[in-house]
Amino acid sequence: MNKKPKIGIFGLTSCAGDQLAILNCEDELITIADAFDILDWEMAKTNNDKVTELDIAFVEGVVAQTRDLEALQAIRKRSKLLVAIGTCAVWGGVAAMKNQIPREILKKEVYGEEINVVDAVEALPVRSFVKTDILLPGCPIEKEQFLQIAASLLHGDLPELLNFSVCSECKMRENPCLVVEKGEVCCGALTVSGCNARCPSHNIPCGGCHGPIEEVHYDANYTMFEQRGITKEEIQNKMANFATPAWMGQKLISEIK
């Protein structure tokens, strides 16, 4: 790209953690602001341009309300490339953790019988609604991976993100395996790398916050823990948290009626 790419950074329903991760690139922020023309970023600046066509849109969060969907469709329409950032945008993440419970029930539980003004729909990731060009999961995203993507896009290239498990990174760091040594439920084998096996390196099982690898072997993951005497429910409770919609899509978790 010769001209500075025009970009926008957006948040749907989310904790804003991924946008914060970008703001936390303190040493690189000036270079980013220099290399890109940041037209629209509500969280970080005033005077945002809401109409000009964008070369790249970075979108965080899930669609959990009707207005998220409207916002997302508008972003998609004005952007050449859409990068889904964060596990919410890619897999549903924390916001979709309880998707098996219908919104009507949840609304009553949380807000009581009287209040019926909350516009809540089943929480689903960005890629369930619009075409995504690049997926960068992470809860929140890894600064290094974000910078790699930004650099590749500046070169006019599509980034290549490695697609192997946290276990491999865990072994490269020579950690004791928490499954082998302690019989704990660790999501390492089904979770995509990128965090450099952060949790097992601190003796905590991987919770799966980066979302699944390209081809999850659900059955084999169940078997691994069942043969150690752990129940299906417990396995699900520990492993499905960040990608509940995918587990439901596999019919491994069903809707509570």
Added chain:
Amino acid sequence: MKILKLPKANFNKFLLGLNNYGEVHIPKKKSEETYVFAPMEDPSEVALEYLRTVIPPKKYFFKPKEALFKHSDGKNFIEHIEDVNKKLILFGLHPCDIHGLKILDIVFGTGYIDKYYFARRKNTLIIGLSCMPDEKCFCRSMGTDATEDGFDLFLSELKNSYLVTVGSSQGDDITNDMKDLLTEITRKDTNEYLKIRNERKKRFTLQLDISDLPYILELQRESEVWEDLGKKCLCCGSCSMVCPTCSCFNIYDKLSLDTKQTERVRQWDSCLFKDYAVVAGGHNFRANRADRVRNRYYHKQHGFVTQFGKPSCTGCGRCIQYCPTQIHVVEVFNKVRGED
């Protein structure tokens, strides 16, 4: 071949003395069942009881991740070999790991010579250490339970001393420099060595018959063993990472925001990963898990044997210890042989 004796009373002095020849790395205990090779800060840290580290010594020569070359002006590449001038002493390699390095020497030295690997390999002294097998060791079946070469010094433990075998002129220099710590061996030492050696031989409980294994594998390509294994394997890649002879890598460019500084990075890869055999155009030659698992086993006991006359498995037991779902390499081959 020269063999001397190092009394255990002199052992710490010997380890400290190694500091004169470079940075000494030793096996250290990391948790209940976990050992790693790491720099020696004090001789008391050496875990002489260890059997296998998580990652074998390959990590020193074939690094998990490293930049091969860089460029900073957007045009010319600058070659970059990490640790090229670092003198390293690796203390405590068991025979299987010495064989592991001998296998990697073949892999990285045949046809195209990998200068990154050899730049570090030639600056490293290897000091071997004897061992007593556990239930995961099957090096004896692989012919890697002892070694006559591939080390500068090799220490065989006796009750109150070590027999020190000199395997190279650099090893000889060390024994000359440290001659005050060493003594001559006696008949008694020889007898003690033989007794321990025979005891060790009896301790091997795990066996793998490899006599006609490549032939059987050729016949068993379509065996249901591979489908079953594909159903169990998570393709997590742990077994490849920890294997002393797995040596696949991926290469990619790491770009920077100023679009001028670039690094070409090499990183460990595994044939078990889904996208390992994807080629331009998107076709995946091993899209099924079962095909990928089979590939790893065939490479160790079929492909490598046909190409180099020996298997590329050292029987170290690491893949057995670190598979989170308890896939056991010897059981797999026994099933293929119809012997389970």
